[in-house]
Amino acid sequence: MNMFKELALAGTIAISMSASLNVAAAAEKLSVAHSTWIGYGALYIAKEKGFFEKAGLDVDLQIIEASSDAIAAMQGGQINIVASTMDNFALFSGNGADLAVLTALDESAGGDGIVAKKDIATVADLKGKSVAVQKGSVSQFLLAQALNTAGLKLEDVTAIDMKSGDAGAAFVAGSVDAAVTWQPWLSKAAATDFGKILADTSTMPGLIVDALAAKSDYANEHRKEMKAFVDAYFEGIDFMAKNPAEAHEIIARNLKMSNETLAGTLKDVRFFSKQDNAAFFSGDRSPGFELMSQAGEFYQKMGVLRSTPDVAKVVGIASELAK
Incomplete structure (x- = not known):
C-alpha cells in the first residue's frame, strides 16, 4: 500500500512539475525599448517585483536612446514595444510606421x-x-x-x-x-x-507625455498580452506609491544614476496612475487624442510628415486597455 502511495505521489509531483514547466514555457516574451528617462523607471519595478512574470509575461527591457532607432527596430521585428512620447508616435505614424499606443506613462513637469x-x-x-x-x-x-x-x-x-x-x-x-x-x-x-x-x-503642461506603443497588427493580435502588460505595469506604479524608497532604488540602479540624482529629478515628472491613464484616453476627443492631433498638425506644418496620422486608429486600443 505504501508503495502505491509513493507511486501516486511521484506521479502527482511529476504532473505538477510538468504543468509548471508548461506555464513557464507559455510565458509571452516581450522586448521593450526605452531611453534613459526616469519616467520609464516603473517598468523596472514591475519587472523586479515579479508583476510581469505573475501576468505570464517574460519582459526584456532594453535601453535604446534614439526613438527613431527603437521604432525602426520595432518595425523590423526586433522589438515588440517602444516607450517614447506621444508627439513622436504622431510623427512616425504620419511617416508610415504602423503604431498603436498602449498606455500613457507620465508627464514631464519640468524634466x-x-x-x-x-x-x-x-x-x-x-x-x-x-x-x-x-x-x-x-x-x-x-x-x-x-x-x-x-x-x-x-x-x-x-x-x-x-x-x-x-x-x-x-x-x-x-x-x-x-x-x-x-x-x-x-x-x-x-x-x-x-x-x-x-x-x-x-x-508647458501637457506638452510632453510619455507612452508605450506597439505595431498595431501585433497589438491587435496580442490584446490579451497587451492588457496583461499594461495592468502589470500599473501594479509597478502602485508599488512605487506605497514603497517609494525601494522603488526609487530600483529605478536609480537600473538607469545607472545615484539615488541623490534621482531624488532631485523626481519632482520634474508626474507618473500616471491607472486612473490618470484611463482619463487621458477617455472619450472621442480625449486629451491623448488632442495631443497627438496637435503634434501631427505641427509636424505637417513643418513639412516633415508624409501624411496626417490616423489619430483615432493610433490611440484606439489604448482606450480599451485602460478599462
Whole structure:
C-alpha cells in the first residue's frame, strides 16, 4: 500500500512539475525599448517585483536612446514595444510606421527644457544661436513650441542634431550656445558657472507625455498580452506609491544614476496612475487624442510628415486597455 502511495505521489509531483514547466514555457516574451528617462523607471519595478512574470509575461527591457532607432527596430521585428512620447508616435505614424499606443506613462513637469548661456535672457534671444537638439524628436517639438511662442521658427536658430543626452553634455562642455535636453542634464547645466535653464516643461503642461506603443497588427493580435502588460505595469506604479524608497532604488540602479540624482529629478515628472491613464484616453476627443492631433498638425506644418496620422486608429486600443 505504501508503495502505491509513493507511486501516486511521484506521479502527482511529476504532473505538477510538468504543468509548471508548461506555464513557464507559455510565458509571452516581450522586448521593450526605452531611453534613459526616469519616467520609464516603473517598468523596472514591475519587472523586479515579479508583476510581469505573475501576468505570464517574460519582459526584456532594453535601453535604446534614439526613438527613431527603437521604432525602426520595432518595425523590423526586433522589438515588440517602444516607450517614447506621444508627439513622436504622431510623427512616425504620419511617416508610415504602423503604431498603436498602449498606455500613457507620465508627464514631464519640468524634466525637459532648454538650457542656455547666461547672456541669453529669453527664448527670443536664441535667434542666430547654436542649439543642440535631436531632430525628429520630442526635443525638437519642445523647441519649436517655445520658439513659436517667442515669435520665432526653427529656421531662426542654428540647430545641431544631437541625441538629447549628448546635447546636454555638449552644453556643459561649452560646445554650444544652448541645448534642448532633459534631467539630469538640466540640473548639470544650471550648476555650471555659465549656464542656466532658459525654459522647461513646468510652464508647458501637457506638452510632453510619455507612452508605450506597439505595431498595431501585433497589438491587435496580442490584446490579451497587451492588457496583461499594461495592468502589470500599473501594479509597478502602485508599488512605487506605497514603497517609494525601494522603488526609487530600483529605478536609480537600473538607469545607472545615484539615488541623490534621482531624488532631485523626481519632482520634474508626474507618473500616471491607472486612473490618470484611463482619463487621458477617455472619450472621442480625449486629451491623448488632442495631443497627438496637435503634434501631427505641427509636424505637417513643418513639412516633415508624409501624411496626417490616423489619430483615432493610433490611440484606439489604448482606450480599451485602460478599462
